[in-house]
Amino acid sequence: MKKLIALLLAAMMILSLAACGGSGAASTGSTEAAGSTASTEPTGAAEAAEPAAPSISTVTAGKLTVATSPDFAPYEFYAVKDGTPTLAGFDVALAQYIADYLGLELEMVPIDFDGVLMELQTKNVDLGMAGLSPDPERESIMDFSDIYYMGGQSFVTVKGNEDKFPTLEDTNKAEYQIGAQTGSIQVDLAEENSPDADIIQLAKVTDIIAELLAGKLDGAYIETAVAENYAKNYPELAIVLDVPYDVEGSAVGVSKGNAELLDAVNAAIAQALSDGSMDQFIAEANELSTGEIIEGLIG
Numbered sequence: 001m002k003k004l005i006a007l008l009l010a011a012m013m014i015l016s017l018a019a020c021g022g023s024g025a026a027s028t029g030s031t032e033a034a035g036s037t038a039s040t041e042p043t044g045a046a047e048a049a050e051p052a053a054p055s056i057s058t059v060t061a062g063k064l065t066v067a068t069s070p071d072f073a074p075y076e077f078y079a080v081k082d083g084t085p086t087l088a089g090f091d092v093a094l095a096q097y098i099a100d101y102l103g104l105e106l107e108m109v110p111i112d113f114d115g116v117l118m119e120l121q122t123k124n125v126d127l128g129m130a131g132l133s134p135d136p137e138r139e140s141i142m143d144f145s146d147i148y149y150m151g152g153q154s155f156v157t158v159k160g161n162e163d164k165f166p167t168l169e170d171t172n173k174a175e176y177q178i179g180a181q182t183g184s185i186q187v188d189l190a191e192e193n194s195p196d197a198d199i200i201q202l203a204k205v206t207d208i209i210a211e212l213l214a215g216k217l218d219g220a221y222i223e224t225a226v227a228e229n230y231a232k233n234y235p236e237l238a239i240v241l242d243v244p245y246d247v248e249g250s251a252v253g254v255s256k257g258n259a260e261l262l263d264a265v266n267a268a269i270a271q272a273l274s275d276g277s278m279d280q281f282i283a284e285a286n287e288l289s290t291g292e293i294i295e296g297l298i299g
Contacts, residue, residue: 074285093281114183128253152224179220186221
């Protein structure tokens with residue numbers, strides 16, 4: 001009888017062990033399939049295994065601060081609506097698009113073009129949007145986004161003087177006074193193509209146009225889209241020459257070293273180009289710039 005009980009107990013133990021082994025194997029398979037739900041690691045270690053989305057730092061938390069120079073239609077200017085000047089232009093529209101894309105409130109800082117470069121250099125703003133060309137000489141003070149608009153460069157004079165400038169070489173005479181906006185790549189183009197001329201740097205494109213119309217300048221280097229816009233409003237102007245430039249196109253200036261912001265701006269630009277928004281911004285800016293506008297700082 002004792003032997004029979006012993007045999008029964010032994011059989012029960014074997015069955016019990018087999019059942020435990022089967023249960024353990026099922027648990028292991030279940031754990032692998034579910035990821036790490038049964039992991040004994042601390043919760044923090046499991047969370048750290050997944051890459052966190054990069055945080056975007058800005059000058060002011062919750063805001064995207066953008067410097068611009070509103071004397072550069074159709075890029076940026078004041079459109080007069082119902083007697084009220086409103087900052088407009090396709091740079092301004094793109095700035096709002098980028099801010100919305102990042103979930104930030106947009107704050108535009110109107111300033112002279114040279115000031116845009118200074119504000120970026122001192123990191124008082126997050127972005128500079130003023131028809132900036134990604135000039136390698138500026139890379140020490142800012143980073144550049146991808147190109148969002150392909151433009152060009154032109155030499156401009158007034159009607160009646162076109163015959164003086166059949167080629168760029170003809171702009172290079174000591175008796176000529178040639179205008180270009182302070183701090184712009186147009187200054188470099190003037191110095192490259194008209195080194196013997198008297199190069200006059202002025203803070204605003206509006207000042208250059210006024211000096212041309214008054215006969216105080218013989219010609220000027222101006223971005224093509226801007227020159228074409230001024231020619232619509234001032235029929236006396238004549239765009240006479242295309243000016244070769246290695247870095248054609250406009251990019252957003254980004255505060256130096258803010259890699260996360262740069263990546264996010266590039267992502268926003270890519271979307272604006274792919275979804276047709278940029279084309280719409282350009283069309284609207286061109287239409288607005290043919291109406292009543294104010295180019296330059298107000299107040």
